[in-house]
Amino acid sequence: MKLYELIAPCHFGLEAVLKREIYELGYEITKVEDGRVTFEGDAEAICRANIFLRTAERVLLKTGQFHAESFEDLFQGIKKLPWEEFIPADGKFWVAKASSIKSKLFSPSDIQSVTKKAIVERMKECYHQQWFAEDGASYPLRLFLMKDEVVAALDTSGDSLHKRGYRILSGKAPITETLAASLIMLTPWRRDRILVDPFCGSGTFPIEAAMLASNTAPGMNRSFTAQRWTNLIEQKLWEETVEEARELVDLNISVDIQGYDIDGEIVKVARDNARRAGVEHLIHFQQRPVSALNHPKKYGFLISNPPYGERMEERDALPSLYREIGEAMARLDSWSAYLITAYEDAERCIGKKADKNRKIYNGMMKTYYYQFLGPKPPRKPRSQDAQAKGGAAGDNSTTYNS
Numbered sequence: 001m002k003l004y005e006l007i008a009p010c011h012f013g014l015e016a017v018l019k020r021e022i023y024e025l026g027y028e029i030t031k032v033e034d035g036r037v038t039f040e041g042d043a044e045a046i047c048r049a050n051i052f053l054r055t056a057e058r059v060l061l062k063t064g065q066f067h068a069e070s071f072e073d074l075f076q077g078i079k080k081l082p083w084e085e086f087i088p089a090d091g092k093f094w095v096a097k098a099s100s101i102k103s104k105l106f107s108p109s110d111i112q113s114v115t116k117k118a119i120v121e122r123m124k125e126c127y128h129q130q131w132f133a134e135d136g137a138s139y140p141l142r143l144f145l146m147k148d149e150v151v152a153a154l155d156t157s158g159d160s161l162h163k164r165g166y167r168i169l170s171g172k173a174p175i176t177e178t179l180a181a182s183l184i185m186l187t188p189w190r191r192d193r194i195l196v197d198p199f200c201g202s203g204t205f206p207i208e209a210a211m212l213a214s215n216t217a218p219g220m221n222r223s224f225t226a227q228r229w230t231n232l233i234e235q236k237l238w239e240e241t242v243e244e245a246r247e248l249v250d251l252n253i254s255v256d257i258q259g260y261d262i263d264g265e266i267v268k269v270a271r272d273n274a275r276r277a278g279v280e281h282l283i284h285f286q287q288r289p290v291s292a293l294n295h296p297k298k299y300g301f302l303i304s305n306p307p308y309g310e311r312m313e314e315r316d317a318l319p320s321l322y323r324e325i326g327e328a329m330a331r332l333d334s335w336s337a338y339l340i341t342a343y344e345d346a347e348r349c350i351g352k353k354a355d356k357n358r359k360i361y362n363g364m365m366k367t368y369y370y371q372f373l374g375p376k377p378p379r380k381p382r383s384q385d386a387q388a389k390g391g392a393a394g395d396n397s398t399t400y401n402s
Contacts (some may be wrong), residue, residue: 002042002043002047003040003041003042003060004040004041004043005038005039005040005061005062006027006038006041006045006046006059006061006062006063007038007060007062008022008036008037008039008053008056008058009035009036009057009058010036010037010055010056010182011055011057011178011179011360011361011362012034012035012361013034013358013359013361014055014179014182014183014186015033015034015037017182017185018056018350019057020185021052021053022037022158024215025045025048025049025052026051026054027040027045030231032080038062039057039147040119043234044240044241046059046156046226046233047219047237047241048241050156050157050161050219050224050375051217051228051242052217052218052241052245053161053219054181054182054185054211054212054218055176055178056161057160057162058157058161058187059156059157059161060153060154060155061086061153061154061156062151062152063086063153064081064156065149065152066080066149066150067150068150069104069148069149070108071106071114073155074105074115075114075118078115078119078122078123078150078152079119079122080122081152083122083123084122084123084167086139087119087139088136088137088231089129090133090134090135090136090137090187091136091137091198092131092134092135092136092137092139093134093138093139093140094116094140095111095141095142095143096116096142096155097142097143098111098112098115098142098145099143099144099145099148100145101147102146103145103146103147103148103149105148106145111143115141119141121239124176133277137225137229137230137387138158138225138226139225139229140155140156140158141153141154141155142155142224147262155225156224156226157224158224158225158226161178161218161219161221162176162177162178163177164177164221164222165221166207166221166274166276166277167202167273168272168276171338174201174204175205175340176204176362177204177218179340179360180205180208180305181208181212181218181339183205183303183338183369184209184212184303184336185212186338186358186369187301187336187371188336189209189301191212191213191255193256193299193300193377194257194258194295194297194299194300194301194335194344195257195258196257196258196259196260196300196303197260197303197304197305198248198260198261198288198290198293198306198328199261199290199305199306199307200260200270200285200323201270201305202266202270203259203273203283203371204273205303206257206258206270206274206285207273207274207279207283209257210255210260210277210283211255211277213282214247214250214282215250216251216277216278216279219245219382220249227343236363238385239276251278251282252280253277253282255282256284257283258283258285258286259284260286260288260289260290260293261285261288261289262287264287267285270285271285274279289324289341290306290321290324290328290395291324293328293331293397294328294332295332295335298334298335299332299335299375299376299377300335300336301338301339302329302334302335302338302339303337303339304326304334304337304339305339305340306321306341306343307321308320308341308342308346308367309343311402318343318345318349319345321346321349322343322349323349323351325337325339325349326349326351326352329372330351333374335374336370336371336374337370338369338370338371338372339370340360340362340368340369340370341370342362342367342368346368346370352372354372355372355373356370356371357370357371358371367391
């Protein structure tokens with residue numbers, strides 16, 4: 001059994017969530033960096049990580065690492081790597097992305113060009129041919145340069161893993177599926193607790209919560225670049241992993257997950273997205289303003305991505321909107337609220353200071369995840385408590401008590 005070093009990029013600030021997910025899949029973490037978690041795994045691990053991980057952006061297969069301060073260093077370092085062990089003679093290969101931080105080599109286009117030439121030279125020597133048709137499977141490469149250390153890796157995922165396949169249409173400022181899942185998993189929410197998103201937009205938070213509650217693997221209904229890498233991964237491993245994922249799904253559950261939005265058209269989009277995700281029956285969507293938010297039950301969760309000016313032309317409306325959020329939270333005084341926003345005056349307008357505040361980068365935008373913690377519900381009898389704990393996301397769940 002050949003072991004590989006696998007790299008899973010994630011949102012900055014959410015490495016701990018991804019780390020826990022990887023541990024729960026049964027793999028050993030070898031390194032945690034800003035925005036990346038590295039772990040060891042075999043060919044099956046590539047399949048399982050792509051299909052089961054909710055919070056990773058991609059799964060990359062590391063091919064090598066070396067120091068380079070010049071393009072000659074880069075060329076020779078790339079050429080020394082055993083590309084023939086990864087890319088067959090008919091493989092289509094290119095540098096899909098090159099990023100450089102605090103390194104002497106900083107031009108992405110030049111890094112991409114030199115890397116491609118070096119791989120070609122290596123393959124000429126190994127395959128004893130001068131020209132490559134590149135008409136086989138695709139092997140996109142990603143390069144990371146940090147303080148002159150080069151990490152080369154093949155992208156096993158293809159499209160980013162946030163593309164679950166259910167969201168064709170979205171609202172004005174959608175939150176990605178991977179970020180939404182990460183933020184839910186940062187909370188102590190379980191499927192026996194109420195979850196409401198009063199600014200649901202295209203439904204990402206409620207849908208990801210329903211997939212978590214029903215143990216629906218996020219990658220079950222999409223394809224991956226590495227599915228065509230028959231030289232590295234047997235097709236049956238993909239089939240067995242999908243079958244494993246299907247056996248774990250439990251849609252016969254009782255949950256209280258709700259999504260509201262003031263825009264009736266986007267609520268229709270959210271319903272369509274939930275239907276494509278297979279969890280429409282687990283979510284109640286409704287057109288409703290946050291000012292009308294109330295609920296008779298206690299100990300629920302508000303998890304939301306409220307407007308913060310980037311998606312609203314009426315920036316002047318933000319103070320009153322956040323005051324309405326604060327009023328809703330006051331009515332639901334036994335609930336916990338988790339809000340991700342870039343609006344700097346959020347706490348002041350809500351009228352309450354968050355118990356915890358985590359800085360998270362949503363793409364290149366700095367946002368804050370405000371955590372307003374409500375009281376804990378009374379303890380349940382042991383048998384009920386065990387059932388609830390298994391229910392947030394089944395055997396592959398990750399929850400963080402905060």
